[in-house]
Amino acid sequence: MKYDVFISYRREGGYDTAKHLNDLLVRDGYKVSFDIDTLRSGDFDTQLLSRIEECKDFILIVDKHTFDRTLDKNFDPNKDWLRCELAHALKHNKNIIPVFLSGVTSFPEGLPADIVNVTKKNGPEYNRYYFNDFYATLKKRFLHKHTNNYKYIIIAIFVLLLLLLLPFVTNKKTTSTDVAANIIESLVDIKFYCKEPGESDGFFAKELFAKVDGYEYKIDLPSDICIDIIEQKDFDLDGIDDVLVENVQACGGNAVGNSYFFVTYQGDGFFNVSNEFGNSVWEQPTIEDWKGLPSVLIVESNTGLNREEGYVAKERYILKQGKAVRVETAKKQEISVLKEVRNSAFHNEDDPDKTITMEYDLNNDGINEIFHVKYWDRWDAVLFSLVLNGKTYDCHIGGDRVGISSMTTNGYHDIILGEDNIFKWNGVNYTNGEDQLEIL
Structure with missing residues (x-):
């Protein structure tokens, strides 16, 4: 079997891109020498050299660690398979095409004499977010023309x-x-899916796959992302299913909400990843019809995200020409209060344990009840305890403010936490219907 293209890569750092290129090139009729682990035992096998000699094109996947072994003077050069492959390709004047992955813009200095001439080679600009353009340029401008149609x-x-x-x-x-x-x-039978995360990956998947007409593709996403599939659906009504994916911020462990993006299939093994939307979403999005189009309704909040004025907003997005487009937005209005303490009152304080006292006669008996308000730095929220009728009630739910409403329930003023979380007196305790204050 004679090969057209040889792909050289380090398994750690370059495998995913090399595998994706191999799958696309094979699909397009190229004969590719890609997975050659079976030849990498013992001496540098003559079959490997023969494959390189047969190929017209030699693709070199370069990430930031590709040449670490090569530049290590204590590492045996005869066991540096990538260096041996590259040196042989240069020796036989192959069309060498470097592909620099994210964070790499050029070859390192100090390459040994047998491969230093690779620094004179050029390749297409690689960008994982515009992989389609990269692959089209690779085939059109850098690879030898392929005539097997x-x-x-x-x-x-x-x-x-x-x-x-x-x-x-x-x-x-x-x-x-x-x-x-x-x-x-x-002609298009598509299924998006994630594989079970490994033990070191935590609870969330890190890789997104699609099977199209029996072929498996790995979607090119950032390596440090954690994801969850929300729904597969034809969101743009083009006859081919898309998928809504949740970006689990900090892999679920940093007290911040999540964001979302669409992935669409563009044909010929190409996928498009849309822009992300929703900077800090805590609730599961709602998929519903909007003017005849599938839409995604999210509730976004900056709780715990920064020290700006708190907000909660409903936003609606549709998928249009591969992009997430916002078509509606509505910001929640705060319930007005008679008196309040906000998180902003603590922003310029050096003492993390400072307590602000707020007094108000909640039951109109002529005696002020006392709120002791503290700051929860991690979430940029306030917590409070309330001294009422000789008892202390503690609230463990945070909000960007605590205030007293003019509305009363059972003779006691309602307490407002955040924008619209209302705690009402039930005769024994303050409750919002789901939670109540803890009596100490």
């Missing part, structure tokens, strides 16, 4: 037969748009 001829014949047979199997008047849509729908 049998697969596309077969597909063209198949489509032509469908068009010829369609009038005989239906009496319905069919437009060319209907035919194209039917063909696309019949």
